[in-house]
Amino acid sequence: xxxxxxxxxxxxxxxxxxxxxxxxxxxxxxxxxxxxxxxxxxxxxxxxxxxxxxxxxxxxxxxxxxxxxxxxxxxxxxxxxxxxxxxxxxxxxxxxxxxxxxxxxxxxxxxxxxxxxxxxxxxxxxxxxxxxxxxxxxxxxxxxxxxxxxxxxxxxxxxxxxxxxxxxxxxxxxxxxxxxxxxxxxxxxxxxxxxxxxxxxxxxxxxxxxxxxxxxxxxxxxxxxxxxxxxxxxxxxxxxxxxxxxxxxxxxxxxxxxxxxxxxxxxxxxxxxxxxxxxxxxxxxxxxxxxxxxxxxxxxxxxxxxxxxxxxxxxxxxxxxxxxxxxxxxxxxxxxxxxxxxxxxxxxxxxxxxxxxxxxxxxxxxxxxxxxxxxxxxxxxxxxxxxxxxxxxxxxxxxxxxxxx
Amino acid sequence: xxxxxxxxxxxxxxxxxxxxxxxxxxxxxxxxxxxxxxxxxxxxxxxxxxxxxxxxxxxxxxxxxxxxxxxxxxxxxxxxxxxxxxxxxxxxxxxxxxxxxxxxxxxxxxxxxxxxxxxxxxxxxxxxxxxxxxxxxxxxxxxxxxxxxxxxxxxxxxxxxxxxxxxxxxxxxxxxxxxxxxxxxxxxxxxxxxxxxxxxxxxxxxxxxxxxxxxxxxxxxxxxxxxxxxxxxxxxxxxxxxxxxxxxxxxxxxxxxxxxxxxxxxxxxxxxxxxxxxxxxxxxxxxxxxxxxxxxxxxxxxxxxxxxxxxxxxxxxxxxxxxxxxxxxxxxxxxxxxxxxxxxxxxxxxxxxxxxxxxxxxxxxxxxxxxxxxxxxxxxxxxxxxxxxxxxxxxxxxxxxxxxx
Numbered sequence: 068x069x070x071x072x073x074x075x076x077x078x079x080x081x082x083x084x085x086x087x088x089x090x091x092x093x094x095x096x097x098x099x100x101x102x103x104x105x106x107x108x109x110x111x112x113x114x115x116x117x118x119x120x121x122x123x124x125x126x127x128x129x130x131x132x133x134x135x136x137x138x139x140x141x142x143x144x145x146x147x148x149x150x151x152x153x154x155x156x157x158x159x160x161x162x163x164x165x166x167x168x169x170x171x172x173x174x175x176x177x178x179x180x181x182x183x184x185x186x187x188x189x190x191x192x193x194x195x196x197x198x199x200x201x202x203x204x205x206x207x208x209x210x211x212x213x214x215x216x217x218x219x220x221x222x223x224x225x226x227x228x229x230x231x232x233x234x235x236x237x238x239x240x241x242x243x244x245x246x247x248x249x250x251x252x253x254x255x256x257x258x259x260x261x262x263x264x265x266x267x268x269x270x271x272x273x274x275x276x277x278x279x280x281x282x283x284x285x286x287x288x289x290x291x292x293x294x295x296x297x298x299x300x301x302x303x304x305x306x307x308x309x310x311x312x313x314x315x316x317x318x319x320x321x322x323x324x325x326x327x328x329x330x331x332x333x334x335x336x337x338x339x340x341x342x343x344x345x346x347x348x349x350x351x352x353x354x355x356x357x358x359x360x361x362x363x364x365x366x367x368x369x370x371x372x373x374x375x376x377x378x379x380x381x382x383x384x385x386x387x388x389x390x391x392x393x394x395x396x397x398x399x400x401x402x403x404x405x406x407x408x409x410x411x412x413x414x415x416x417x418x419x420x421x422x423x424x425x426x427x428x429x430x431x432x433x434x435x436x437x438x439x440x441x442x443x444x445x446x447x448x449x450x451x452x453x454x455x456x457x458x459x460x461x462x463x464x465x466x467x468x469x470x471x472x
Numbered sequence: 473x474x475x476x477x478x479x480x481x482x483x484x485x486x487x488x489x490x491x492x493x494x495x496x497x498x499x500x501x502x503x504x505x506x507x508x509x510x511x512x513x514x515x516x517x518x519x520x521x522x523x524x525x526x527x528x529x530x531x532x533x534x535x536x537x538x539x540x541x542x543x544x545x546x547x548x549x550x551x552x553x554x555x556x557x558x559x560x561x562x563x564x565x566x567x568x569x570x571x572x573x574x575x576x577x578x579x580x581x582x583x584x585x586x587x588x589x590x591x592x593x594x595x596x597x598x599x600x601x602x603x604x605x606x607x608x609x610x611x612x613x614x615x616x617x618x619x620x621x622x623x624x625x626x627x628x629x630x631x632x633x634x635x636x637x638x639x640x641x642x643x644x645x646x647x648x649x650x651x652x653x654x655x656x657x658x659x660x661x662x663x664x665x666x667x668x669x670x671x672x673x674x675x676x677x678x679x680x681x682x683x684x685x686x687x688x689x690x691x692x693x694x695x696x697x698x699x700x701x702x703x704x705x706x707x708x709x710x711x712x713x714x715x716x717x718x719x720x721x722x723x724x725x726x727x728x729x730x731x732x733x734x735x736x737x738x739x740x741x742x743x744x745x746x747x748x749x750x751x752x753x754x755x756x757x758x759x760x761x762x763x764x765x766x767x768x769x770x771x772x773x774x775x776x777x778x779x780x781x782x783x784x785x786x787x788x789x790x791x792x793x794x795x796x797x798x799x800x801x802x803x804x805x806x807x808x809x810x811x812x813x814x815x816x817x818x819x820x821x822x823x824x825x826x827x828x829x830x831x832x833x834x835x836x837x838x839x840x841x842x843x844x845x846x847x848x849x850x851x852x853x854x855x856x857x858x859x860x861x862x863x864x865x866x867x868x869x870x871x872x873x874x875x876x877x
Contacts, residue, residue: 084545104697310494
């Protein structure tokens with residue numbers, strides 16, 4: 068370090084953050100733009116961007132702690148932002164349909180995944196893990212697509228979102244079951260406790276969140292003097308609810324969603340705009356990091372590829388049919404929309420596979436297949452949604468909107 | 473892990489992110505609110521929040537990689553956001569005044585710091601490092617105060633911001649000099665290269681940034697189809713400029729500021745709002761993490777405390793007087809405002825001391841004093857600014873505004 072230019076050595080460290088931000092954000096936005104140009108949802112472009120810059124392709128960047136955190140924040144903000152546009156009363160009104168959609172949408176992939184794995188000679192426990200990895204819907208992608216297309220007020224949106232919340236609870240319970248199966252036995256009492264706590268949290272928040280916030284916020288706001296105090300409050304509520312959700316046994320994003328929904332009727336438009344800013348900044352990291360997780364090298368072996376493709380197809384159709392069946396009384400068009408909305412897996416599926424891997428009951432190949440399935444369902448879902456909502460979709464620059472009954 | 477409740481072990485990891493976000497963001501906001509209630513700028517509360525939750529006090533949280541990154545992003549967004557409200561032409565028009573303000577504001581603290589340290593028996597090199605640590609203004613705090621008070625259009629704001637940009641270039645050059653002094657000799661040629669590159673980057677960006685963006689953006693925008701494409705472009709520009717700035721030898725935040733300024737005349741109000749959202753989310757981490765860096769234990773020894781206080785006083789008055797003198801032709805009121813605006817040190821000062829520590833030419837005590845000086849000047853500056861701008865300040869809930877000529 069004799070030359071002042073050697074200071075560029077310290078600048079290499081200062082460069083790391085803007086470089087990572089530029090690479091992930093920029094790649095997601097550029098590929099998103101290219102995707103839109105060829106009539107594919109921007110979100111698919113952002114996922115592909117992750118694959119391209121990630122270890123599967125150029126390897127410019129790998130999933131590190133910062134990207135992981137930005138990605139988690141991204142999906143939290145995404146769900147919070149979506150929650151802000153959902154009315155708790157409407158959400159509750161679709162509860163029964165959503166319950167059936169969620170339950171059929173959990174049983175079908177679980178069963179199909181298990182059957183395929185057993186048919187290919189995997190042992191029962193490994194097959195159960197694969198089934199479990201196929202269960203949990205990652206609603207972030209669907210929510211983003213619906214938001215981008217201005218479809219959050221469509222009658223199917225509430226069903227999808229409510230079913231996704233129930234699905235998350237069920238998914239985490241199934242994870243608890245298979246996880247304790249791997250350890251040798253299922254603790255029924257513990258399982259019951261988890262169920263009760265998580266259901267209690269979700270139900271109480273949906274039922275009493277909105278009225279409580281509606282009462283407290285208007286009294287609190289006039290007393291606050293700091294700049295943008297309402298947004299500050301909203302953020303604290305978001306983080307607090309995400310935390311309580313995790314401690315109650317559901318995912319942080321469910322807490323974020325419920326926080327948004329509780330605030331939906333009382334916060335000002337300013338909070339919507341500011342939350343949107345944070346969301347727009349962070350979501351590309353969520354999308355990019357899903358793509359980055361994909362490692363196509365694992366699929367180089369013929370049989371792994373074959374099983375991978377079968378599992379992928381099963382993952383798509385099991386949700387389409389299972390969830391669609393649950394919503395069939397809404398008509399087959401809406402049923403197919405609900406089904407398509409529940410297709411994306413994502414983080415939770417990968418977490419299940421990862422736990423199996425860590426416990427030594429799942430092989431590297433099965434883990435790779437689970438990630439492949441999670442990433443690909445996520446990339447395919449926006450396309451399915453585009454098809455399912457054709458005619459209802461507001462494409463910027465295309466026909467106006469709402470031609471469907 | 474025999475009980476499903478043991479899943480809470482994995483939830484401990486999921487809880488980490490929302491917990492950290494809630495702790496830092498929440499503490500900054502709550503203390504900020506309390507501060508405003510007792511007529512202290514919210515920003516001081518946020519700094520104190522960092523001290524309270526940090527190792528100096530409760531030790532709930534320590535500066536980790538994520539907080540560091542969020543903090544860096546926070547100050548980058550802060551400066552970007554400020555840049556969006558500054559016109560390059562007005563900025564250039566104050567160039568000469570700013571140059572004098574910056575140079576006097578660099579020479580005075582450097583000299584005073586050196587004298588104090590030598591007087592207390594520190595060797596010449598260590599004293600030079602302390603002087604260098606006292607040089608660089610951290611304009612983020614001032615920018616936030618001016619923005620909060622709606623004073624970014626005040627005639628002194630441009631002088632402060634322009635002087636801070638020049639100050640940053642000078643500060644990094646001084647860092648280069650003292651750093652190579654520690655290594656045994658100064659490489660004049662290398663230093664000249666650094667100077668030319670950094671000055672070139674800053675001047676070119678200020679001169680040609682705005683007209684280039686004004687020409688390119690309106691042609692590009694109609695072609696883009698992705699949602700919130702303009703914000704996406706602005707973010708890519710922000711990260712790219714931060715990166716180029718670092719490679720040119722200036723701080724990332726200077727690049728962020730110049731990016732904002734280049735976009736100021738052409739981006740829509742939507743970009744302002746969305747950028748504001750990201751800024752509001754991230755800035756509390758910047759403020760909190762400054763406070764967290766303070767470790768009061770180092771000041772337990774009597775002499776260290778004495779020197780620390782002397783250095784602190786010198787740091788405040790050297791900028792107040794040095795920078796004020798440079799702007800004295802604006803009248804003593806505006807001169808004192810400019811001086812107060814240049815008082816906060818922050819990151820760069822700490823970096824200088826850290827490099828000295830790493831090179832073994834600076835002791836732990838001197839490092840502690842540098843951090844103490846950097847944090848305290850940052851906490852005091854908003855109070856000085858409140859006093860200096862009294863009468864011009866728009867306090868929410870207080871008198872309207874602009875009573876000063």
